[in-house]
Amino acid sequence: MRISVIVPAFNEEAVIGRCLEALVGQTSPVDEILVVDNNSTDGTAEVAARFEDRGVRVVREPRQGLIPARNRGFDEATGDVLGRIDADTVVERDWSQRLREAAADPTVSAVTGPSWFYDAPLPRANLAAHRLFCHRVNRVLSGYPMLWGSNMALTRECWQELREHVCPGPDIFEDLDLAIHLHRLGRRVHYAKSLRTSVSARRVAGSPREVGRYLRVWPRTFRMHGERRAAAGAWAIHAAVLVPAQPALAMVLRAYTPDQGTLSLGRLFSSDPAVSRPIP
Structure with missing residues (x-):
């Protein structure tokens, strides 16, 4: 199973280096890492380019917005499983191994997991708050599981079907949009509590x-x-x-x-x- 990870980025010079260090340092190596530079005016692309000899590829998307950048990354990726995180996400060292284990189930089309704020106090409490508001509350409201954009993945086969259904934005939560369309297509989303990342509280x-x-x-x-x-x-x-x-x-x-x-x-x-x- 080949895993690609897509990182959309717009003016993320301050945080993307830490994000990529975590991805290239996985105990089970990621097969492909794509940084989609979305017209950054700072040093985002330059920081990402420093990781090219460690498996990172920089792709440029001229259409402004998270959704065009995300779509470009999913379309360019060659993996069987397409991970998607944010530029301020820091994955745990075994994240890719946990993703492989979750995605090995042939009934699973998408995988997501919890996060906590690395720049906020009480990490256990804010991890619990994230699980409550981003996953459990949304599931109670909608009746189906959610995706969390800072920590999620789709199978390539799922994305090929989902691609024509997703909304173009811009003023939507793109991960929620994906979850809604996955539910309508009868696709299974698996919440893997061991698939953990940390993100900024910004x-x-x-x-x-x-x-x-x-x-x-x-x-x-x-x-x-x-x-x-x-x-x-x-x-x-x-x-x-x-x-x-x-x-x-x-x-x-x-x-x-x-x-x-x-x-x-x-x-x-x-x-x-x-x-x-x-x-x-």
Whole structure:
């Protein structure tokens, strides 16, 4: 079984090196790693190119957006299983072996797993929160399993069928869109709890306005697919839980120093732009 991993990237110079180090250091080597540079204006492509002698290939996608970049990577990949992670994802050392084990089941069309924030305190608690909100809540709302874009894979055969059904975006959660269409095609998604990655908390660390705009895409994606009950539930959770909790969460993340594992009032009130974590 050949495994390809696709990493869409737009201006990810600061994080993509760590992502690729984790991929090339797998205990069971990945057969192909594709970085899809989506018109980056920083050094993303240059950082990725440093890994070319370790099995990384840089592909350029001129159409702007995560979905065109993801599709280009899936289309270019040659593996039997097509992994998809984000540029700020750090896979565990046995991730590819766990993926091989999960994908060996011929009834499985897609695989996903949990993540936690590597730049947030209490990793066990935020791993549990991720499992709750990204997988269990979504499954209760929709009635079928979800995919998590920072930690997922499809079989090549599945992608070839799915390709003509996925939505072009741009204002949708692309992993949720994939999960909806997989369900409608009768495809099986397997949640592998041992297929674990860590990601940055930057998507929930911005201003309330930024994060609110980002999270509203969740119910909107359900609604545009005609999933009215799921959309209503997502809006309710967004309004009753996520919006009220976000300011306090953003303060904790801003005060947290990942390298030292400590909270600092100095960071909380710092005007240094390096302390902020913009949403990609």
